[in-house]
Amino acid sequence: MSNSVVGASGDVKKRTALGKGLESLLGPKPGVSIAASAAAAPPPVAESTGRPLEIPLDRIERNPYQTRTAFDQEKLNELAQSIKASGVVQPIVVREVADGKYLLIMGERRWRASQIAGKETIPAVVRRVSNEQALEMTIIENLQRADLNPMEQARAFARLSREFNLTQEQMSERTGKDRASIGNFLRLLKLPGPTQGMVESGMLSFGHARALLALESHEQIQEIAQHIVEMNLSVRQTEEHIKRLLNPEQKPARQETVKEPLDPNVRDARDLIQRRLGLRVHVEDKHGKGRVIIEYANVDDFDLILRSLGE
Numbered sequence: 300m301s302n303s304v305v306g307a308s309g310d311v312k313k314r315t316a317l318g319k320g321l322e323s324l325l326g327p328k329p330g331v332s333i334a335a336s337a338a339a340a341p342p343p344v345a346e347s348t349g350r351p352l353e354i355p356l357d358r359i360e361r362n363p364y365q366t367r368t369a370f371d372q373e374k375l376n377e378l379a380q381s382i383k384a385s386g387v388v389q390p391i392v393v394r395e396v397a398d399g400k401y402l403l404i405m406g407e408r409r410w411r412a413s414q415i416a417g418k419e420t421i422p423a424v425v426r427r428v429s430n431e432q433a434l435e436m437t438i439i440e441n442l443q444r445a446d447l448n449p450m451e452q453a454r455a456f457a458r459l460s461r462e463f464n465l466t467q468e469q470m471s472e473r474t475g476k477d478r479a480s481i482g483n484f485l486r487l488l489k490l491p492g493p494t495q496g497m498v499e500s501g502m503l504s505f506g507h508a509r510a511l512l513a514l515e516s517h518e519q520i521q522e523i524a525q526h527i528v529e530m531n532l533s534v535r536q537t538e539e540h541i542k543r544l545l546n547p548e549q550k551p552a553r554q555e556t557v558k559e560p561l562d563p564n565v566r567d568a569r570d571l572i573q574r575r576l577g578l579r580v581h582v583e584d585k586h587g588k589g590r591v592i593i594e595y596a597n598v599d600d601f602d603l604i605l606r607s608l609g610e
Contacts (some may be wrong), residue, residue: 313439330464351390352421352424354393354420355419356418356420357415360402361405362407365437366442375412376412379412379415381412383417389422390402390421391421391423392405392406401423404433442476448499449484453484453485453488456484474509487508493524494520497524497528501573502580503524503579507537510537523540534579565584575607579593579595
């Protein structure tokens with residue numbers, strides 16, 4: 300169950316170190332970047348030595364194995380400003396393909412931000428890997444990021460399972476994710492498409508999505524999902540509502556106060572905050588007064604809230 304922030308912080312256990320599979324594929328951490336102007340030079344020699352090369356951006360092609368679909372434009376612009384000022388601190392990882400071109404394996408945000416920053420080259424480590432290894436490296440890197448939405452994580456785990464025949468235990472070892480959590484993410488793919496879209500956009504949290512899985516009918520799931528958004532229900536209220544639907548003869552222990560629908564302007568403001576943070580937000584409003592409650596699931600979410608507040 301998610302924690303909540305109401306203007307105060309709590310103790311949150313740090314997530315453990317990242318998985319083992321990526322390190323074994325990438326080898327030792329690259330050394331200091333070798334700065335070189337390559338705007339008019341021939342394609343650099345693709346040596347799988349672990350040393351970064353300065354490769355022209357227009358020779359790098361987007362990764363077709365990328366499982367990430369959402370890139371926050373505002374955060375990309377912030378990264379572009381940082382790259383303008385300090386350059387790319389961590390090299391991207393590529394593999395050589397035909398005609399002096401390279402295929403991006405890891406570091407799409409840095410690659411995109413470098414283009415926005417007007418850079419001509421980017422430091423990159425060239426790896427000689429197969430299509431299968433490139434796919435696995437890309438998926439595992441994405442899963443180790445803190446800002447993937449639940450549906451992106453679910454699809455990434457599904458690809459690891461489908462294309463590499465990995466068990467949930469093996470995926471747990473390679474990504475550092477808890478095995479039970481992996482199973483819960485995979486179950487999200489049973490939701491109907493429109494509901495998955497609501498989870499992906501932040502309108503519904505991971506906790507809401509898990510509660511909805513107790514329903515069998517896709518039509519009912521989508522109907523209740525819309526009700527959750529319109530009534531601004533918390534995860535707990537959603538769980539209680541679904542329990543009453545599944546067991547109509549069972550009376551609740553105590554009568555809950557029925558919420559009035561949010562004012563459209565307040566709902567729009569709440570949705571804007573959710574999109575900016577990528578976290579579930581509740582607004583309790585009564586005649587212009589109330590509370591804003593932000594749910595967070597781990598320490599990375601909590602740090603994101605603090606950074607957004609300028610801390």
